[in-house]
Amino acid sequence: MPADHTILSTVETPRVLLDYDRLVANIRWMQQIADTHGVALRPHIKTHKCLEIARLQMEAGAVGITAAKTEEALKFMADGIRSVTLAHPLVSAVKIDRLLTAARTHGTELRFIVDSMTGIQAMATAARRHQTTLHLFLKIDVGLHRCGVREEDPRLLPLVRRIEEDPSLRFVGLLSHAGHAYGAKDREGVRAVAREECAILNRVRQRLEEAGIRVAEVSVGSTPTAIASDAYEGITEMRPGNYVFLDRMPLGLGLIDRSQIALSVLAMVVSANDEYLIIDAGSKVLSSDLGPHGMQGIEGYGVAYPVADFDSGKNGLTVVRLSEEHGFLRRNGFDLPVGSLVRILPNHACVVANLADHYLVLGKEATPVQWPVVARALVR
Numbered sequence: 062m063p064a065d066h067t068i069l070s071t072v073e074t075p076r077v078l079l080d081y082d083r084l085v086a087n088i089r090w091m092q093q094i095a096d097t098h099g100v101a102l103r104p105h106i107k108t109h110k111c112l113e114i115a116r117l118q119m120e121a122g123a124v125g126i127t128a129a130k131t132e133e134a135l136k137f138m139a140d141g142i143r144s145v146t147l148a149h150p151l152v153s154a155v156k157i158d159r160l161l162t163a164a165r166t167h168g169t170e171l172r173f174i175v176d177s178m179t180g181i182q183a184m185a186t187a188a189r190r191h192q193t194t195l196h197l198f199l200k201i202d203v204g205l206h207r208c209g210v211r212e213e214d215p216r217l218l219p220l221v222r223r224i225e226e227d228p229s230l231r232f233v234g235l236l237s238h239a240g241h242a243y244g245a246k247d248r249e250g251v252r253a254v255a256r257e258e259c260a261i262l263n264r265v266r267q268r269l270e271e272a273g274i275r276v277a278e279v280s281v282g283s284t285p286t287a288i289a290s291d292a293y294e295g296i297t298e299m300r301p302g303n304y305v306f307l308d309r310m311p312l313g314l315g316l317i318d319r320s321q322i323a324l325s326v327l328a329m330v331v332s333a334n335d336e337y338l339i340i341d342a343g344s345k346v347l348s349s350d351l352g353p354h355g356m357q358g359i360e361g362y363g364v365a366y367p368v369a370d371f372d373s374g375k376n377g378l379t380v381v382r383l384s385e386e387h388g389f390l391r392r393n394g395f396d397l398p399v400g401s402l403v404r405i406l407p408n409h410a411c412v413v414a415n416l417a418d419h420y421l422v423l424g425k426e427a428t429p430v431q432w433p434v435v436a437r438a439l440v441r
């Protein structure tokens with residue numbers, strides 16, 4: 062097969078590139094991590110929003126998918142995914158109705174999360190409207206302080222009892238997302254977050270069981286914790302998303318090797334001045350994400366390599382500034398002629414994917430194939 066940089070010289074920029082072999086290796090790797098720890102893998106598809114990638118995850122052994130947006134879930138349900146967890150608190154009757162209607166059409170098992178009486182009430186009302194039983198997780202806040210109930214919150218037990226007492230609802234268990242692991246310093250720091258998450262969930266589970274409530278499932282999930290954790294006692298499922306692509310975030314945490322990153326952005330040097338090389342990928346391609354949840358230590362918006370140096374990692378230039386359609390590479394005495402191609406490792410692959418129409422998949426066929434990002438954006 063011709064070297065990537067020969068193929069890439071014919072590609073119009075900017076393009077989001079996907080290395081097929083790395084993608085498949087990442088999918089197998091995470092499945093192996095889940096299998097080794099005896100937990101189910103339910104990947105979060107908000108990372109790739111792509112049916113072809115979800116099919117590979119299911120073939121490798123995933124038990125279903127996790128989704129955030131209603132619209133996103135609907136696309137994957139229509140493609141035949143039979144089990145979906147909506148890991149975003151739904152309190153809108155319209156959204157719940159659309160999901161339940163689609164679930165009936167496609168025969169999909171749906172699982173929801175709740176963290177408020179309002180959310181539980183919305184689920185109960187919808188369950189009765191659709192004459193069905195809804196399966197609910199209680200979301201536990203293990204330190205991100207986004208959604209969820211803290212272990213010491215006095216509402217915790219009443220919320221679970223409210224679910225238990227309603228014949229149209231079934232309490233499935235506990236679900237958490239330790240996204241604050243991205244704010245850790247290194248692998249040890251991430252591992253400490255994962256251990257704390259596991260400890261909190263086990264304490265909550267014990268309290269509920271002492272109150273006579275069965276906790277069938279305990280679902281955790283983020284890519285850093287999935288890679289670094291050694292604490293799986295009582296955990297039944299994990300929901301990492303980013304691992305299919307990986308990016309500068311897990312790299313910065315010392316969790317992966319650069320050669321594992323499957324997604325990159327091809328751009329062209331379109332202008333130059335004394336200080337910067339200017340490329341045709343700005344915030345509308347790379348996003349202005351500096352890394353989520355208190356992530357530290359990432360400089361700029363990505364690192365750009367001349368295409369021929371991408372594999373070796375030589376001559377990387379930091380994308381130090383962005384405007385909408387331009388990126389600024391600090392030259393640092395380095396020169397690249399206008400018209401040169403660069404390949405960029407982005408900070409956060411999930412947001413880059415959401416801005417693209419397609420992935421250009423390298424290494425699957427002799428010539429690159431296109432996979433649509435079918436669930437991108439979806440803001441009506």
Ligand SMILES: Cc1ncc(COP(=O)(O)O)c(C=O)c1O
Pocket residue numbers: 105108127148149237238240282283284285300301302303304
């Ligand atoms: C609820 C939930 N679960 C799982 C994930 C997956 O995390 P990651 O992208 O780090 O793999 C996310 C990410 O935002 C999430 O919000």
